[in-house]
Each structure stands twice: as C-alpha cells, then as structure tokens.
Amino acid sequence: xxxxxxxxxxxxxxxxxxxxxxxxxxxxxxxxxxxxxxxxxxxxxxxxxxxxxxxxxxxxxxxxxxxxxxxxxxxxxxxxxxxxxxxxxxxxxxxxxxxxxxxxxxxxxxxxxxxxxxxxxxxxxxxxxxxxxxxxxxxxxxxxxxxxxxxxxxxxxxxxxxxxxxxxxxxxxxxxxxxxxxxxxxxxxxxxxxxxxxxxxxxxxxxxxxxxxxxxxxxxxxxxxxxxxxxxxxxxxxxxxxxxxxxxxxxxxxxxxxxxxxxxxxxxxxxxxxxxxxxxxxxxxxxxxxxxxxxxx
Amino acid sequence: xxxxxxxxxxxxxxxxxxxxxxxxxxxxxxxxxxxxxxxxxxxxxxxxxxxxxxxxxxxxxxxxxxxxxxxxxxxxxxxxxxxxxxxxxxxxxxxxxxxxxxxxxxxxxxxxxxxxxxxxxxxxxxxxxxxxxxxxxxxxxxxxxxxxxxxxxxxxxxxxxxxxxxxxxxxxxxxxxxxxxxxxxxxxxxxxxxxxxxxxxxxxxxxxxxxxxxxxxxxxxxxxxxxxxxxxxxxxxxxxxxxxxxxxxxxxxxxxxxxxxxxxxxxxxxxxxxxxxxxxxxxxxxxxxxxxxxxxxxxxxxx
Numbered sequence: 001x002x003x004x005x006x007x008x009x010x011x012x013x014x015x016x017x018x019x020x021x022x023x024x025x026x027x028x029x030x031x032x033x034x035x036x037x038x039x040x041x042x043x044x045x046x047x048x049x050x051x052x053x054x055x056x057x058x059x060x061x062x063x064x065x066x067x068x069x070x071x072x073x074x075x076x077x078x079x080x081x082x083x084x085x086x087x088x089x090x091x092x093x094x095x096x097x098x099x100x101x102x103x104x105x106x107x108x109x110x111x112x113x114x115x116x117x118x119x120x121x122x123x124x125x126x127x128x129x130x131x132x133x134x135x136x137x138x139x140x141x142x143x144x145x146x147x148x149x150x151x152x153x154x155x156x157x158x159x160x161x162x163x164x165x166x167x168x169x170x171x172x173x174x175x176x177x178x179x180x181x182x183x184x185x186x187x188x189x190x191x192x193x194x195x196x197x198x199x200x201x202x203x204x205x206x207x208x209x210x211x212x213x214x215x216x217x218x219x220x221x222x223x224x225x226x227x228x229x230x231x232x233x234x235x236x237x238x239x240x241x242x243x244x245x246x247x248x249x250x251x252x253x254x255x256x257x258x259x260x261x262x263x264x265x266x267x268x269x270x271x272x273x274x275x276x277x278x279x280x281x282x283x284x285x286x287x288x289x290x291x292x293x294x295x296x297x
Numbered sequence: 298x299x300x301x302x303x304x305x306x307x308x309x310x311x312x313x314x315x316x317x318x319x320x321x322x323x324x325x326x327x328x329x330x331x332x333x334x335x336x337x338x339x340x341x342x343x344x345x346x347x348x349x350x351x352x353x354x355x356x357x358x359x360x361x362x363x364x365x366x367x368x369x370x371x372x373x374x375x376x377x378x379x380x381x382x383x384x385x386x387x388x389x390x391x392x393x394x395x396x397x398x399x400x401x402x403x404x405x406x407x408x409x410x411x412x413x414x415x416x417x418x419x420x421x422x423x424x425x426x427x428x429x430x431x432x433x434x435x436x437x438x439x440x441x442x443x444x445x446x447x448x449x450x451x452x453x454x455x456x457x458x459x460x461x462x463x464x465x466x467x468x469x470x471x472x473x474x475x476x477x478x479x480x481x482x483x484x485x486x487x488x489x490x491x492x493x494x495x496x497x498x499x500x501x502x503x504x505x506x507x508x509x510x511x512x513x514x515x516x517x518x519x520x521x522x523x524x525x526x527x528x529x530x531x532x533x534x535x536x537x538x539x540x541x542x543x544x545x546x547x548x549x550x551x552x553x554x555x556x557x558x559x560x561x562x563x564x565x566x567x568x569x570x571x572x573x574x575x576x577x578x579x580x581x582x583x584x585x586x587x588x589x590x591x592x593x594x595x596x597x598x599x600x
Binding site: 099134171256 | 330344355368415422431432435438441443468469470472526532548564567571575581582
C-alpha cells in the first residue's frame with residue numbers, strides 16, 4: 001500500500017490539521033502571548049507588559065476568593081461523588097445475587113449526565129426556589145420546616161447547593177465506570193477469598209478496592225479538572241454571578257466577566273494561563289500522591 | 298493504554314450485574330445486604346426522577362398554579378404553555394438554529410475525523426506519531442484558556458454571530474477525542490478486504506469511502522451519538538461566539554429565557570421550554586443508551 005500514498009495522506013489529514021491548528025492550537029498559543037500584554041481589544045496593538053497581569057492576579061482578592069472556592073470544591077466534590085458512586089457500584093457487584101432492577105437503576109442514575117448542564121442548572125435553581133421550590137416543599141412536608149431557606153440566596157449555602165447539583169448529575173456516570181472496572185476482576189479472586197473465610201467488607205477492602213485503584217485515580221483527576229472549571233453550573237444558577245451570586249464566583253466565571261464584560265483581555269488570558277498551570281499541576285500531584293503498586297490480572 | 302480503552306467500547310459489558318460472585322453463602326447477611334441496597338437505590342432513583350417529573354408536571358400548569366399550589370397536579374393540562382414557549386419565547390427558533398448548526402457540524406466532525414484517523418491508523422509516514430500526539434494534546438487543555446483569542450480569531454474571520462463560525466469551531470473542538478477514538482477503531486479493523494481491493498486496482502479514495510467507512514460504521518455511530526450530546530448541550534462556545542439573539546442555539550436561548558422569565562414571572566413557559574429542550578436528549582438516550590454509556594466512559598478514561 002505504498003504507491004503514491006502521500007496523495008491520500010495529505011488531503012486526508014489537511015482538513016483536520018487546518019481546523020485544529022487554526023481554532024484550537026493557535027488560540028492556545030495566542031492566549032499565552034496575550035497574557036503578557038495589557039490589550040483592551042480596541043486597538044490592534046498589544047502593549048507588552050511582562051508579568052504585570054500575573055502580579056495583579058497575585059494581589060487580586062476577588063481572584064483569590066474565586067480560586068479558594070475552586071479549592072473547596074476540589075476537596076469536597078471528588079470525595080462525595082466518588083464515595084456515593086463507589087457505594088452504588090459495590091451494591092451492584094459485591095452481593096451474592098444480582099440486585100433486582102439493576103439495569104433500571106443504571107439507566108436512571110446515568111440520565112442526568114446526558115442532560116445539558118443548562119437545563120440541570122435552571123431546573124435546580126427552581127428546586128432550590130424559596131417559595132415554589134421542590135426542596136423546601138419536601139422539607140416542609142416531612143416536618144423539617146426549620147431547614148427551609150433560600151438556598152441560592154444565602155451566602156453560606158449557595159456554593160454547596162451548586163456543588164450538590166454537580167454530585168447529583170454525575171454520580172451515575174462514575175458508578176457505571178466503577179461497575180465496569182469491578183466486573184473485570186476475575187471471579188476466582190472472590191472464590192479464593194470466600195474459601196479463606198473473608199467477609200464482604202474484607203473482600204471489598206482487600207480485593208476490589210486495590211484492583212480498581214487505577215480507575216479510581218483516573219476518575220479523581222477527571223473530577224479534579226471539573227472542580228477547577230465549574231463554569232456552566234455557576235453561571236446558570238447565579239445568573240452570571242451577579243448580586244448574591246457573587247458568593248459562588250469561581251475563577252472561570254471571573255475570567256469570563258473580566259474578558260467579556262470588562263474587556264480586560266490581557267488579564268483574563270493571564271487567569272486562563274494560571275488555570276491551565278493549576279490543572280496540569282493538579283494532574284501531576286494526584287498522579288504522584290495516588291501512585292502505588294498496581295496489580296496485574 | 299489506548300487499546301485497553303478501545304476494547305470495552307467495541308464490546309460493551311453486559312447490563313446485568315454479575316451473579317453469584319461469592320458462592321456458597323446465602324443467608325441472613327445476604328438478605329440484609331440486598332434490603333439495604335434496595336433502600337439506597339430506591340432513594341437515589343427518586344432523587345433523580347422526582348425533579349424531572351416535577352419539571353414536566355410544572356410545564357403543564359398555569360402560572361398561578363405554579364406560584365400558589367406548586368405541589369398539586371395541574372387542573373387542566375396547559376398545552377398552550379408549549380406553544381407559548383415555542384413561538385413567543387422563541388424556543389422553536391432556537392431549536393431550528395441548533396439543528397442548523399449541529400447537522401453540518403456533526404457530519405463535518407465525523408468526515409474530517411475519520412479521514413485523519415484512517416491515515417493515522419493505517420499508514421506509515423514520517424511525523425505520524427508527532428501528529429497523533431499533537432491531536433491528543435487537545436484533550437488536556439481547558440477550553441477556557443483559548444476563549445479570548447478564539448473570540449478575536451472568529452471576529453477577524455468575520456464569522457462572529459454566524460452559523461458557519463460556530464460549525465467550524467464545534468468541529469475543531471470535537472476533533473481530538475473523535476480522532477483518538479476512531480484511530481483506535483480503524484486499527485482493530487481487518488486489512489484483508491482493503492488489500493484485496495488494492496490488488497484489484499481500486500484507488501485509495503475508493504477503498505476508504507466504499508470499504509473502510511462502511512466497516513467503521515459502529516465506531517462512527519458511537520462518535521455520532523457522543524458528539525451529538527456534546528454539541529447539542531454546548532453552552533460556553535455559543536455564549537462567546539453567537540451574540541445574535543436571532544441565531545441563539547437552544548442551550549443559550551434557554552439560559553437567556555431563564556433570566557428573562559425571572560423578571561417576567563412566566564414560569565410556565567420556561568418549564569415548557571426546558572421540557573422541549575430535554576426531549577431530543579431523552580430520545581437519543583433511550584434509543585442508544587448502551588453505546589452512549591460506553592462512549593462517554595471512554596471519554597472519561599482517555600487520560
């Protein structure tokens with residue numbers, strides 16, 4: 001298959017390369033450059049200001065606040081999501097007989113993941129609505145009136161109310177991943193453990209958990225990256241972070257506002273580069289911290 | 298690594314939970330385990346289903362019913378909420394706009410990716426590895442970093458607020474994962490048919506379009522569904538690149554409507570609009586649930 005192969009290779013690769021180069025690679029490279037300028041977008045010239053934007057970012061309390069919210073999300077979101085998803089996956093796979101309705105539960109749990117984050121965000125902002133909302137209604141119905149509040153209007157609950165929605169919509173997705181991973185463990189491992197008299201918890205702790213470790217750390221990185229982004233839900237559920245929504249502003253939303261409301265393109269790009277560096281650092285750190293012996297089977 | 302990921306996609310794991318893993322024990326402990334399991338699962342299922350049911354129910358109510366009896370079923374089904382959402386709230390227009398963008402962008406994504414993936418998977422040439430990793434690099438970066446320059450690039454090309462601008466950008470950002478997936482897929486296809494055709498004098502182009510593409514249909518379908526969801530639900534890119542209200546795509550129009558209706562207190566039209574927006578996704582999900590699950594999973598495990 002070697003004759004004139006370049007007559008095929010070049011026209012077949014060219015469209016992908018052009019689109020990818022122009023709309024993906026080039027903007028990324030540009031963003032790094034723009035982050036060293038004080039460009040406001042009106043003039044074609046982009047005055048070079050060196051590290052000024054980064055220095056400003058370092059001293060910007062609003063950015064620090066936003067990043068600290070990302071950090072809080074980063075701690076809570078993976079823990080809660082993985083804990084719940086792992087529990088469900090274990091319920092499906094670790095029992096001695098199949099769970100009745102297993103495929104029904106799978107289909108239902110997975111569903112929120114495929115729904116647009118915009119719908120999920122709007123729907124939940126009404127679930128949290130102080131007067132007509134589902135949540136306060138349910139709390140009232142079961143006699144927990146004292147817990148009723150304006151979930152998205154209250155500065156202490158707003159961020160966590162949004163994080164809860166992220167957990168709600170993605171648990172089924174990670175559950176399905178863990179189920180697949182657990183089902184790839186050979187049955188003989190479990191039979192051996194049973195013969196040794198291991199109970200269900202020991203089996204899970206000593207066999208299942210170590211053998212799905214690789215999957216767990218991959219999903220941990222994946223959720224970590226989501227925690228550093230978190231734009232769409234916050235944007236939709238706070239109406240763009242205005243008013244009391246400011247209390248849930250994350251770095252990506254701040255970037256968006258700096259760029260598209262304030263035309264501070266240089267500064268916004270610097271925030272983008274910081275987010276990129278943090279994302280890469282996070283992946284490396286998680287890889288390092290979670291490294292342990294892998295088990296081949 | 299890549300082959301590890303592709304394998305489970307080609308052959309989806311069975312739906313049913315594995316049975317009788319821990320043999321020989323079936324007593325009080327198992328009954329308790331299953332009881333607790335059912336309890337937790339039913340609880341979460343209600344948590345998922347209830348908000349959606351509430352949303353659909355609310356979309357059939359009048360505004361006073363929503364405000365003053367948010368709990369009761371509607372007295373009569375207000376079908377006109379849907380026509381109001383479709384016409385007056387312009388959801389119909391946004392729906393059509395979404396289709397105008399997504400049909401060419403899906404077709405383009407699949408065509409451009411499959412051509413590149415085919416070459417990357419089946420031909421030896423200098424720089425092949427480098428190109429492959431160049432495409433894969435796109436999987437690592439957040440779209441945020443590119444947002445500002447992308448906005449200006451599209452503006453310089455005079456494609457801001459145009460369908461073609463959004464289409465090209467959608468295709469470009471769908472390429473890394475689609476090429477990654479399809480390259481793995483083309484590698485798993487047998488070579489004999491293509492080689493025989495080559496001996497018979499068929500051109501490389503004919504072999505690709507008449508033999509390889511039909512053989513790759515399962516992979517193309519998986520990527521078609523995967524990208525349909527990604528592009529249909531896309532919010533960030535149109536938010537930045539489509540400022541023309543008449544050309545808003547659905548997710549964008551819905552977010553706009555939510556802010557507007559917050560002032561106008563026309564909740565019923567908003568809920569009807571959400572229900573309308575959800576329907577295509579629901580259909581795709583119900584029809585292609587298995588393929589979709591494995592496609593999305595491969596997406597998560599791409600690292």
